[in-house]
Amino acid sequence: MWWWDAVVYQVYPRSFQDSDGDGVGDLPGIRRRLDHLAYLGVDALWLSPIYPSPLADFGYDVSDYTDVDPRLGTLADLDALVREAHALGLKALLDLVPSHTSTQHPWFREHPERYVWSPVDGPPNNWVSAFGGPAWSRDEQSGRWYLHSFYPEQADLDWRNPDVVRALQDVVRFWLDRGVDGFRLDAIDRLGKDEQLRDDPPATGSFPFPRRPEEAPLEMRYSGNGPLGLDAMRALREAAGDALLVGELYRPAAEYAHWLEVLDLVFAFEFMFSPWEADRLRAAIESAARAERAAWVLSNHDFERLASHVGAENVRAAAVLLLTLPGAAFVYQGDEIGLVNGPGVDPPLDRAGRDRLRHPMQWEAGPEAGFTTGTPWLPLVDPEQRNVEAQRGDPGSLLELYRRLLELRRGLGAGFRLLDGEPGVLSFERGGHTVAINTTREPRTAPGGELVLATHDGEGLPANAALIVRN
Numbered sequence: 001m002w003w004w005d006a007v008v009y010q011v012y013p014r015s016f017q018d019s020d021g022d023g024v025g026d027l028p029g030i031r032r033r034l035d036h037l038a039y040l041g042v043d044a045l046w047l048s049p050i051y052p053s054p055l056a057d058f059g060y061d062v063s064d065y066t067d068v069d070p071r072l073g074t075l076a077d078l079d080a081l082v083r084e085a086h087a088l089g090l091k092a093l094l095d096l097v098p099s100h101t102s103t104q105h106p107w108f109r110e111h112p113e114r115y116v117w118s119p120v121d122g123p124p125n126n127w128v129s130a131f132g133g134p135a136w137s138r139d140e141q142s143g144r145w146y147l148h149s150f151y152p153e154q155a156d157l158d159w160r161n162p163d164v165v166r167a168l169q170d171v172v173r174f175w176l177d178r179g180v181d182g183f184r185l186d187a188i189d190r191l192g193k194d195e196q197l198r199d200d201p202p203a204t205g206s207f208p209f210p211r212r213p214e215e216a217p218l219e220m221r222y223s224g225n226g227p228l229g230l231d232a233m234r235a236l237r238e239a240a241g242d243a244l245l246v247g248e249l250y251r252p253a254a255e256y257a258h259w260l261e262v263l264d265l266v267f268a269f270e271f272m273f274s275p276w277e278a279d280r281l282r283a284a285i286e287s288a289a290r291a292e293r294a295a296w297v298l299s300n301h302d303f304e305r306l307a308s309h310v311g312a313e314n315v316r317a318a319a320v321l322l323l324t325l326p327g328a329a330f331v332y333q334g335d336e337i338g339l340v341n342g343p344g345v346d347p348p349l350d351r352a353g354r355d356r357l358r359h360p361m362q363w364e365a366g367p368e369a370g371f372t373t374g375t376p377w378l379p380l381v382d383p384e385q386r387n388v389e390a391q392r393g394d395p396g397s398l399l400e401l402y403r404r405l406l407e408l409r410r411g412l413g414a415g416f417r418l419l420d421g422e423p424g425v426l427s428f429e430r431g432g433h434t435v436a437i438n439t440t441r442e443p444r445t446a447p448g449g450e451l452v453l454a455t456h457d458g459e460g461l462p463a464n465a466a467l468i469v470r471n
């Protein structure tokens with residue numbers, strides 16, 4: 001299986017490379033930059049949604065599952081992108097959004113029975129949207145209330161309806177026929193809703209991820225997370241054959257196992273949200289590693305950028321950790337040059353506050369950073385301090401560290417065992433190697449063995465450093 005220990009690079013299409021000067025990244029732009037992915041040495045790219053969309057959620061509100069948003073290009077551009085990626089030895093994954101469509105998707109008017117409606121004149125229960133506020137809104141045209149687990153512009157599909165199942169299976173086949181190699185499946189924990197629409201009960205215990213204030217007091221028992229979700233995955237699997245299916249499951253690692261009966265990978269979110277502390281990381285790794293096919297991930301387009309999450313002093317050690325754990329790993333565009341959260345824009349484009357994670361890629365110094373010749377849809381952050389051109393070929397750069405790690409990981413060997421290290425040091429055996437990561441601000445002792453890679457100069461294991469030795 002090609003994906004078993006693959007590194008997948010997440011491209012946020014609007015922010016990767018603009019080719020026509022409109023300030024928005026596009027597919028021809030991504031084609032132009034495929035050499036960056038080949039240079040890095042990743043195995044695959046995942047494109048966040050490229051479908052036509054009214055942009056309430058920047059592509060995650062899909063208005064046509066089988067086309068390309070004209071601002072991003074055409075189906076022919078996508079075909080060319082997939083072809084060229086393949087020629088470079090890269091697999092191509094799309095983002096599939098099975099839980100909801102845009103309310104501007106023609107289905108919403110032509111096939112209202114494909115959505116979830118309230119049986120009463122108003123919200124039938126206490127379910128809340130992931131972005132805050134009630135999960136039910138009134139459709140002005142029909143006067144009925146529909147469910148939206150995210151923005152009101154994103155109506156939830158009813159997976160009990162066989163037409164929905166068939167339609168999404170057709171979507172999967174449509175893209176596989178065009179040559180894509182798999183899908184990242186969006187928000188799949190939302191698919192299985194309670195048929196009786198019962199109230200979500202109060203939350204008991206703590207939830208390992210950030211949740212918005214309205215959501216946090218409730219346990220998502222009936223608004224999602226039900227058995228229908230897995231049935232839906234089985235239906236998608238039937239259409240997908242052995243194409244890669246990666247699930248975005250915003251749930252604790254203890255729940256991964258049954259999803260992995262159908263899916264190939266699920267994101268290790270407890271790992272992503274762990275504070276940069278050895279003990280906490282270790283616990284998150286332990287529970288994800290038990291699932292065996294949790295994909296390691298430290299950032300994406302929804303949460304803190306890696307450099308902002310772990311701090312600039314830890315970005316090199318974080319790269320070592322992410323790329324030496326056993327199994328597949330995902331890298332969000334720009335993390336390889338240390339991009340930090342940006343300022344966003346005022347007024348915000350994304351109402352949920354995620355603009356600051358989506359600023360354009362910084363290819364070179366200069367005001368537009370090589371991203372566009374026009375006005376970028378979100379401003380550049382700090383191209384003078386950080387850009388691909390300056391880091392390329394500089395042996396001390398973060399970019400070159402990613403490259404070396406990507407090359408090295410192929411030879412690390414099988415076998416994985418967490419070790420008991422000094423306080424504040426996360427260490428593990430990988431094949432015939434030991435990896436040690438110092439999460440503290442003080443020096444620690446380096447493990448014995450032949451040095452293979454170190455993030456920092458100096459003896460031992462300096463503050464915030466990581467190293468790999470051959471045992």
Ligand code: GLC
Binds near residue numbers: 248302
């Ligand atoms: C996923 C996406 C996020 C989107 C949401 C609704 O969590 O990663 O960007 O807003 O689903 O589709």
